[in-house]
Amino acid sequence: xxxxxxxxxxxxxxxxxxxxxxxxxxxxxxxxxxxxxxxxxxxxxxxxxxxxxxxxxxxxxxxxxxxxxxxxxxxxxxxxxxxxxxxxxxxxxxxxxxxxxxxxxxxxxxxxxxxxxxxxxxxxxxxxxxxxxxxxxxxxxxxxxxxxxxxxxxxxxxxxxxxxxxxxxxxxxxxxxxxxxxxxxxxxxxxxxxxxxxxxxxxxxxxxxxxxxxxxxxxxxxxxxxxxxxxxxxxxxxxxxxxxxxxxxxxxxxxxxxxxxxxxxxxxxxxxxxxxxxxxxxxxxxxxxxxxxxxxxxxxxxxxxxxxxxxxxxxxxxxxxxxxxxxxxxxxxxxxxxxxxxxxxxxxxxxxxxxxxxxxxxxxxxxxxxxxxxxxxxxxxxxxxxxxxxxxxxxxxxxxxxxxxxxxxxxxxxxxxxxxxxxxxxxxxxxxxxxxxxxxxxxxxxxxxxxxxxxxxxxxxxxxxxxxxxxxxxxxxxxxxxxxxxxxxxxxxxxxxxxxxxxxxxxxxxxxxxxxxxxxxxxxxxxxxxxxxxxxxxxxxxxxxxxxxxxxxxxxxxxxxxxxxxxxxxxxxxxxxxxxxxxxxxxxxxxxxxxxxxxxxxxxxxxxxxxxxxxxxxxxxxxxxxxxxxxx
Amino acid sequence: xxxxxxxxxxxxxxxxxxxxxxxxxxxxxxxxxxxxxxxxxxxxxxxxxxxxxxxxxxxxxxxxxxxxxxxxxxxxxxxxxxxxxxxxxxxxxxxxxxxxxxxxxxxxxxxxxxxxxxxxxxxxxxxxxxxxxxxxxxxxxxxxxxxxxxxxxxxxxxxxxxxxxxxxxxxxxxxxxxxxxxxxxxxxxxxxxxxxxxxxxxxxxxxxxxxxxxxxxxxxxxxxxxxxxxxxxxxxxxxxxxxxxxxxxxxxxxxx
Ligand SMILES: Nc1ncnc2c1ncn2[C@@H]1O[C@H](COP(=O)(O)OP(=O)(O)OP(=O)(O)O)[C@@H](O)[C@H]1O
Ligand SMILES: [Mg+2]
Numbered sequence: 001x002x003x004x005x006x007x008x009x010x011x012x013x014x015x016x017x018x019x020x021x022x023x024x025x026x027x028x029x030x031x032x033x034x035x036x037x038x039x040x041x042x043x044x045x046x047x048x049x050x051x052x053x054x055x056x057x058x059x060x061x062x063x064x065x066x067x068x069x070x071x072x073x074x075x076x077x078x079x080x081x082x083x084x085x086x087x088x089x090x091x092x093x094x095x096x097x098x099x100x101x102x103x104x105x106x107x108x109x110x111x112x113x114x115x116x117x118x119x120x121x122x123x124x125x126x127x128x129x130x131x132x133x134x135x136x137x138x139x140x141x142x143x144x145x146x147x148x149x150x151x152x153x154x155x156x157x158x159x160x161x162x163x164x165x166x167x168x169x170x171x172x173x174x175x176x177x178x179x180x181x182x183x184x185x186x187x188x189x190x191x192x193x194x195x196x197x198x199x200x201x202x203x204x205x206x207x208x209x210x211x212x213x214x215x216x217x218x219x220x221x222x223x224x225x226x227x228x229x230x231x232x233x234x235x236x237x238x239x240x241x242x243x244x245x246x247x248x249x250x251x252x253x254x255x256x257x258x259x260x261x262x263x264x265x266x267x268x269x270x271x272x273x274x275x276x277x278x279x280x281x282x283x284x285x286x287x288x289x290x291x292x293x294x295x296x297x298x299x300x301x302x303x304x305x306x307x308x309x310x311x312x313x314x315x316x317x318x319x320x321x322x323x324x325x326x327x328x329x330x331x332x333x334x335x336x337x338x339x340x341x342x343x344x345x346x347x348x349x350x351x352x353x354x355x356x357x358x359x360x361x362x363x364x365x366x367x368x369x370x371x372x373x374x375x376x377x378x379x380x381x382x383x384x385x386x387x388x389x390x391x392x393x394x395x396x397x398x399x400x401x402x403x404x405x406x407x408x409x410x411x412x413x414x415x416x417x418x419x420x421x422x423x424x425x426x427x428x429x430x431x432x433x434x435x436x437x438x439x440x441x442x443x444x445x446x447x448x449x450x451x452x453x454x455x456x457x458x459x460x461x462x463x464x465x466x467x468x469x470x471x472x473x474x475x476x477x478x479x480x481x482x483x484x485x486x487x488x489x490x491x492x493x494x495x496x497x498x499x500x501x502x503x504x505x506x507x508x509x510x511x512x513x514x515x516x517x518x519x520x521x522x523x524x525x526x527x528x529x530x531x532x533x534x535x536x537x538x539x540x541x542x543x544x545x546x547x548x549x550x551x552x553x554x555x556x557x558x559x560x561x562x563x564x565x566x567x568x569x570x571x572x573x574x575x576x577x578x579x580x581x582x583x584x585x586x587x588x589x590x591x592x593x594x595x596x597x598x599x600x601x602x603x604x605x606x607x608x609x610x611x612x613x614x615x616x617x618x619x620x621x622x623x624x625x626x627x628x629x630x631x632x
Numbered sequence: 633x634x635x636x637x638x639x640x641x642x643x644x645x646x647x648x649x650x651x652x653x654x655x656x657x658x659x660x661x662x663x664x665x666x667x668x669x670x671x672x673x674x675x676x677x678x679x680x681x682x683x684x685x686x687x688x689x690x691x692x693x694x695x696x697x698x699x700x701x702x703x704x705x706x707x708x709x710x711x712x713x714x715x716x717x718x719x720x721x722x723x724x725x726x727x728x729x730x731x732x733x734x735x736x737x738x739x740x741x742x743x744x745x746x747x748x749x750x751x752x753x754x755x756x757x758x759x760x761x762x763x764x765x766x767x768x769x770x771x772x773x774x775x776x777x778x779x780x781x782x783x784x785x786x787x788x789x790x791x792x793x794x795x796x797x798x799x800x801x802x803x804x805x806x807x808x809x810x811x812x813x814x815x816x817x818x819x820x821x822x823x824x825x826x827x828x829x830x831x832x833x834x835x836x837x838x839x840x841x842x843x844x845x846x847x848x849x850x851x852x853x854x855x856x857x858x859x860x861x862x863x864x865x866x867x868x869x870x871x872x873x874x875x876x877x878x879x880x881x882x883x884x885x886x887x888x
Binding site: 008009011012015016018019020094095098099100101102103104105106107108189190 | 699704705724725728729731732733737739742743744745746747748752755756757758759760761765802
């Protein structure tokens with residue numbers, strides 16, 4: 001192809017971009033935000049990994065705190081970006097069909113689309129990189145106040161996060177463009193002359209198979225926590241919700257078609273022009289509608305799963321801690337006083353038994369070292385807290401499933417939680433590799449495995465192996481009915497105690513700063529999905545100027561048009577809430593079954609209601625926004 | 633093996649006397665409840681340099697015939713030869729390449745890419761072919777359809793007739809051997825339509841091109857060298873030298 005002709009085809013691209021700038025801008029914004037999310041979390045994770053002191057809060061907590069966020073953000077970003085490109089390109093089917101009719105080969109159409117997709121993505125990626133760097137900086141005050149990083153922390157500049165985002169996002173965009181281009185290139189050139197712009201009806205068999213595979217994979221992920229309770233967490237729930245949603249996205253057009261056909265058949269709805277038109281539109285534009293519903297459903301689904309599962313985990317931790325403790329009263333204080341406290345409390349009248357616990361920081365090797373990327377060495381060590389348990393005397397029962405806690409009295413021994421995800425397949429007799437704050441490395445032998453890991457933490461040692469630092473806790477069991485008297489007398493002696501129930505509640509509610517951080521991060525994710533969903537809706541409604549004009553010529557009043565759009569927005573909003581809830585439920589139910597006694601979805605009704613409300617509002621705003629643009 | 637791209641764009645295609653020939657062509661649309669047989673064994677030879685009109689009642693398969701003959705749509709079975717090339721056996725890309733060099737097509741509407749100017753729409757066939765647009769030919773064509781002063785307008789700024797004239801100019805752009813037109817003036821008033829068809833016919837005659845046109849207008853068909861009548865997916869009659877009233881009579885009979 002000569003340079004001049006290539007310039008000609010470039011002209012075609014540029015003109016198309018200019019003509020479709022609203023949807024191009026929407027897609028651009030989506031990719032910018034996706035890249036920003038990934039770069040921001042990447043920058044923070046890398047800063048944590050690069051931290052020279054492995055026991056500083058930055059190194060211990062930052063990668064973990066941002067890691068789970070990054071995982072969800074990554075799935076979201078890839079999903080949302082490919083949806084956005086698919087929706088924007090679907091809008092231009094007729095144009096590509098005309099190009100085919102004029103003599104563009106399938107390859108030319110594909111390369112036109114790929115060039116456009118990659119150009120938008122590359123520029124957006126750079127803009128997103130800048131935004132992400134800025135966003136990481138904006139998070140620092142919150143991270144500092146949560147104690148996740150030390151005061152004075154500044155993210156370290158590096159090209160890796162941007163490269164990482166590029167490696168993940170560009171292929172996703174490329175594949176989305178490719179899939180859309182495949183559909184366009186397969187279009188018969190005569191599709192351009194067909195006066196109908198309605199979507200193709202039949203789904204390809206490959207797509208249906210893929211939908212079933214995703215649904216099946218979702219089921220597998222959902223069931224994981226039932227067999228492997230430790231696997232549970234926001235990520236597993238989110239992953240299952242994602243898989244179900246991708247299945248819905250793939251099979252969506254067929255589902256929308258069924259639902260709309262059912263709706264149009266309802267006799268009670270006949271006679272209302274708006275309802276009839278709206279459901280007929282849903283039938284004719286099932287793909288377009290799916291593209292609008294799925295991102296909104298994702299908002300409901302992810303919001304519900306993340307908060308619900310986190311709540312369930314906290315509840316399970318409280319139940320386990322409560323079950324493990326036979327104590328009635330609890331004293332907490334600095335570890336220097338622990339010995340005195342223990343002596344005084346043990347000697348107090350009415351006390352039957354006492355046990356001391358403390359905490360020690362440690363790092364557990366989870367993987368063999370990788371020499372190629374030394375700074376990634378941080379990834380092979382997982383920060384953990386060891387519960388240092390002195391003379392449990394039956395007061396603390398971790399629920400041993402193998403081995404014997406009594407063996408902890410020997411030096412260089414450890415008990416591990418059965419559901420510790422970082423140590424899969426470890427059993428009695430195996431050795432862990434640990435790294436201590438003073439730089440020593442040890443490899444204690446596992447002597448017991450216990451099941452109450454959520455309540456007591458993943459590792460238990462005796463003072464023979466580890467010395468605790470920071471705070472200490474003394475559990476006290478009193479003679480029946482003597483708790484109040486004991487509490488009063490020891491309080492006078494300078495060792496005030498709280499009831500065990502109160503202690504459990506406080507221990508689990510834990511750092512509220514920590515939950516403030518995760519709330520902020522969740523809000524960031526939800527805002528991202530909200531924007532992407534609104535954008536998808538605007539794209540879906542935008543191309544309908546011609547349709548509105550035709551309806552107007554046929555005698556539809558503006559009021560009828562508005563009512564039709566209203567019904568459509570309601571269908572989209574309610575559909576999204578229903579689908580989002582349905583895809584979130586399996587993960588929530590599985591988490592509840594796997595972890596807690598009694599049944600609880602862990603969903604906060606107020607939060608759920610606001611999610612659902614926001615979803616419906618976005619549906620209406622998106623449709624209204626598109627209508628305004630269409631008229632402009 | 634004759635690779636289609638080896639066929640030069642300027643080489644005369646019509647070495648024999650038949651520009652387009654269809655042999656026992658069937659086209660079936662796989663409908664939902666029952667498939668639609670839009671073409672049932674059409675056999676037809678169109679002489680090079682001739683003007684052939686295709687008439688028939690609505691739904692008789694005229695558009696289908698044109699799409700299939702022009703290689704826009706594949707036949708379910710049968711053989712289609714344009715010039716010396718059997719297009720029914722070309723791969724999709726080879727067919728597209730062949731089509732853009734040797735076949736012009738004018739639809740009833742939506743012929744122009746909305747975001748390209750008139751001149752750019754005109755250059756599209758060259759661009760797609762990886763060639764430089766021929767500026768002299770471009771202005772010649774625009775002048776021929778009377779749009780010289782509108783080269784920089786967007787399709788949305790044109791009247792329906794003007795847009796159709798751009799489509800005609802584009803169909804002529806690469807000097808294809810055969811031009812297919814599906815009711816090119818169906819959406820226009822008869823006066824404008826007649827003027828546009830005159831322009832088309834003149835251009836075709838001047839360049840010795842073959843023109844196949846679907847039309848409902850007996851006046852237009854009366855000027856054709858031959859009229860092909862379709863009914864229910866089959867060629868039922870071929871006629872030459874009929875007057876306009878005779879033609880409308882024939883179509884009316886077919887419709888019954
Ligand atoms: N894509 C399609 N899918 C299914 N059936 C089709 C399709 N296109 C055309 N048909 C059917 O094929 C038959 C021939 O259609 P065609 O468009 O060729 O008719 P026509 O002669 O051009 O009619 P008109 O004069 O109204 O344009 C019709 O019965 C039509 O319903
Ligand atoms: Mg037709």
